[in-house]
Amino acid sequence: MEPDGGQTRKQREDGLRTRKSILREAVSLATVEGLEGLSIGDLAKALDMSKSGLYAHFGSKQDLQLATIDEAERIFDLEVIEPAAAVQDEGLPQLLAICDNFFEHLRRRTFPGGCFFASAVLEMGTRPGPVKERIGLFQQRFAGLILQFAQRAQELGQIASDEDPTLLAFDLNGIILAANANFVMTQNATALDVARRAVRRRLGLNTDPKLEAAPEAPKQRSSADRRRRSNR
Amino acid sequence: MEPDGGQTRKQREDGLRTRKSILREAVSLATVEGLEGLSIGDLAKALDMSKSGLYAHFGSKQDLQLATIDEAERIFDLEVIEPAAAVQDEGLPQLLAICDNFFEHLRRRTFPGGCFFASAVLEMGTRPGPVKERIGLFQQRFAGLILQFAQRAQELGQIASDEDPTLLAFDLNGIILAANANFVMTQNATALDVARRAVRRRLGLNTDPKLEAAPEAPKQRSSADRRRRSNR
Numbered sequence: 001m002e003p004d005g006g007q008t009r010k011q012r013e014d015g016l017r018t019r020k021s022i023l024r025e026a027v028s029l030a031t032v033e034g035l036e037g038l039s040i041g042d043l044a045k046a047l048d049m050s051k052s053g054l055y056a057h058f059g060s061k062q063d064l065q066l067a068t069i070d071e072a073e074r075i076f077d078l079e080v081i082e083p084a085a086a087v088q089d090e091g092l093p094q095l096l097a098i099c100d101n102f103f104e105h106l107r108r109r110t111f112p113g114g115c116f117f118a119s120a121v122l123e124m125g126t127r128p129g130p131v132k133e134r135i136g137l138f139q140q141r142f143a144g145l146i147l148q149f150a151q152r153a154q155e156l157g158q159i160a161s162d163e164d165p166t167l168l169a170f171d172l173n174g175i176i177l178a179a180n181a182n183f184v185m186t187q188n189a190t191a192l193d194v195a196r197r198a199v200r201r202r203l204g205l206n207t208d209p210k211l212e213a214a215p216e217a218p219k220q221r222s223s224a225d226r227r228r229r230s231n232r
Numbered sequence: 233m234e235p236d237g238g239q240t241r242k243q244r245e246d247g248l249r250t251r252k253s254i255l256r257e258a259v260s261l262a263t264v265e266g267l268e269g270l271s272i273g274d275l276a277k278a279l280d281m282s283k284s285g286l287y288a289h290f291g292s293k294q295d296l297q298l299a300t301i302d303e304a305e306r307i308f309d310l311e312v313i314e315p316a317a318a319v320q321d322e323g324l325p326q327l328l329a330i331c332d333n334f335f336e337h338l339r340r341r342t343f344p345g346g347c348f349f350a351s352a353v354l355e356m357g358t359r360p361g362p363v364k365e366r367i368g369l370f371q372q373r374f375a376g377l378i379l380q381f382a383q384r385a386q387e388l389g390q391i392a393s394d395e396d397p398t399l400l401a402f403d404l405n406g407i408i409l410a411a412n413a414n415f416v417m418t419q420n421a422t423a424l425d426v427a428r429r430a431v432r433r434r435l436g437l438n439t440d441p442k443l444e445a446a447p448e449a450p451k452q453r454s455s456a457d458r459r460r461r462s463n464r
Contacts, residue, residue: 032358113357114354119354121417122412122416126263126264136417136418170410171434174409174430175402176406178406178409181350181371185357195402197399
């Protein structure tokens, strides 16, 4: 036990929790207002906090933007990337999982403006600097991961040996972006069902609309299994 | 000849030219600052005009946004849609042309921030109102046109009879969006070459990188032919 009965630790935990809840709101707000539109004033208003309270957490707008991107990546990892990387069968099942996880992340409206990074890439692409570089790193990492799954699928003979994994990864990323653009504009989940069929067609799997319109139970079970495993 | 020696017509033409050049700048600025970030003040500064001069053209920010979208669509039509619709051989050659025209529109950096509409969809998707509706109309029209070309290609036996034209149109739109997202972030034309190969693979055409890395001369010729034809 700490000399002050854990009070310092408690304060530290409160500080972390506050910072985390601020950033969660900042990510959400950025999908509506943009990263450039993210002002400490608006964020303070959304959180019912004082601006000075927020300045204590983030010294500058750029610090806030960078911390917001970190938090967006943490959530994206948790909802989209990690459950796919954790799928036991490598290669094609991981490709399928990363795409489906993305569609479900949209379907349950994790953020009001759809995919944080799809918006951030287009908004910050013309603004050189640390914020753009940070988003570029995410874009490379995500594209690299899909490519890695595609290459593994080829090594395992799950996709044709004359398939170009670069093109496969590019196409899947395109389907992801088309799903996001359609869903953000229409808020109609039909676009996500079409996207699920497009992914299956691209991977040479069954594209029967009746079979693929709804999220599959196994994927949700495996996500719950994963949580159980990590709680052990 | 008009009674005033054509002076009134000249003034009208000057007014039109000014409005057009203002809107061309507004479209360009919006691909960097966003449609919401488009202020009459910034636009006046970019054009070295007075704010009151601009207010004479556009009564409100929403008027300016709507007129900017009209101009963006006019340019998109001119560079991407019309030359594809005018391709003599219907169906598959039109699908190829609309995608290639889009990539060349990015490659020659028509706007600094890439595709005006890809950004506008993500920016305005969460903001209900006339501006979002106007962008949604464009999105539907563009997707509908690709679908129409795909259906025609199937009627003509250029693509398999068991192909789903909805999926084909969705995939091509995805390749277009992936090309834009990569190019905006990296400014590296490699993404456009990969996109050209992805389109050809999807359409069952030759994807040899050596053949497809550079824009094809015939496409440029046919565009020049079109201009000659329309000048007759």
